[in-house]
Amino acid sequence: MIGELMFQQDGRTYPAYQLDALGNLIRCDGSGPSGGLVPFGIELVSSASEVASPNPWTLTPAKVLERIAFVAPARGDTLEAYPGLQLAQAKFPFVPHLPVIEDEALILQAIEIFPSLSGDDSLAILEQLGANGIFPIPKTATFCAEIHEAAGEGMCIPPIKCLTAGWMSSMKVYRRSLVRSA
Numbered sequence: 001m002i003g004e005l006m007f008q009q010d011g012r013t014y015p016a017y018q019l020d021a022l023g024n025l026i027r028c029d030g031s032g033p034s035g036g037l038v039p040f041g042i043e044l045v046s047s048a049s050e051v052a053s054p055n056p057w058t059l060t061p062a063k064v065l066e067r068i069a070f071v072a073p074a075r076g077d078t079l080e081a082y083p084g085l086q087l088a089q090a091k092f093p094f095v096p097h098l099p100v101i102e103d104e105a106l107i108l109q110a111i112e113i114f115p116s117l118s119g120d121d122s123l124a125i126l127e128q129l130g131a132n133g134i135f136p137i138p139k140t141a142t143f144c145a146e147i148h149e150a151a152g153e154g155m156c157i158p159p160i161k162c163l164t165a166g167w168m169s170s171m172k173v174y175r176r177s178l179v180r181s182a
Contacts, residue, residue, distance in 0.1 A: 002059065002067050004029070006081040007040075013077040014040060017064045019087050020094040021144055023048035025061055036170045037092035044094055061087050091146050097170035098133030107134060111167050111175055129167070137166035137177045149176040157181045 004016045009030045020026050020038050024047050028040035050058045068085055072078040079085070100107070110125050111134075117125060129135070137147050143156040150156045151163055159182045166177030 002064060003027075005064070005068055005071060006075075006077060009034065009040070013080045015081040015088060017045070017061075017087060019061065019089040021089070021091055021147070022093050022138060022140060023051060024094055025051060025059060025064070025087075026090070026094045033097050033170055036097060037168065037172070038090040038094045038170070041090070041094050041170065042097065044096075091144070092168070092173075093138045093140075093147070095135045095168060095170050096133065098131070100132045100134065100169060100171075102128075102132050107132065107174065115164060133169045134167055134174060135169070137168050137173070139177075143179065147173060147176055148179045151178050151180040155181075 006013050007016055007029045008014075014028065014030075016028055018026055018028060018038070018041075020041070025045040026038055026041045027043040027045045028038075029042055030040065032040035032042040034040060046054070046059050051060050054060050064087065065085065068078060068082050072082075072085060082088075107129065110129060114122060114125050139162050140147075141159045143150065143158065143160055147166055147168065148156070148160070156179055160179045161182040162177050162179050164178040167174040
């Protein structure tokens with residue numbers, strides 16, 4: 001079910017759907033963080049792999065755009081939310097919004113020591129960071145300056161390989177992933 005296509009926040013109309021940097025379909029509404037990396041993002045609706053090979057029940061960008069085109073003549077604010085009747089694409093991958101309760105210095109320390117840990121210790125750090133809404137940056141095939149830092153010469157030609165994982169929350173990138181050309 002598609003549901004609402006738009007929502008109002010502070011007198012402005014926003015899209016209820018957008019794509020993240022990985023091509024995932026994301027649902028947005030006023031309860032999501034307005035200043036987030038994926039503004040107002042609250043839920044992963046369909047992953048990029050589901051969008052590429054959808055099941056009959058998968059909500060795809062094409063289905064959302066079809067509904068937008070259907071609603072646009074009757075709702076004038078549709079063009080405000082979806083300029084050109086297109087889905088916006090965020091510069092960042094979507095991660096769920098959870099409140100960060102730990103001190104930022106402690107979070108940065110945990111991120112710093114994570115690569116040196118193994119087994120139960122690394123799992124414990126991963127779980128604790130996740131409980132604070134901080135997740136490893138998902139791997140991508142292409143370079144994105146917002147979430148990647150190029151190793152060596154500073155040039156990365158797709159496909160890329162991740163050398164050191166980056167970390168992000170819904171609100172900020174704590175450490176960019178160190179990458180090089182594959």
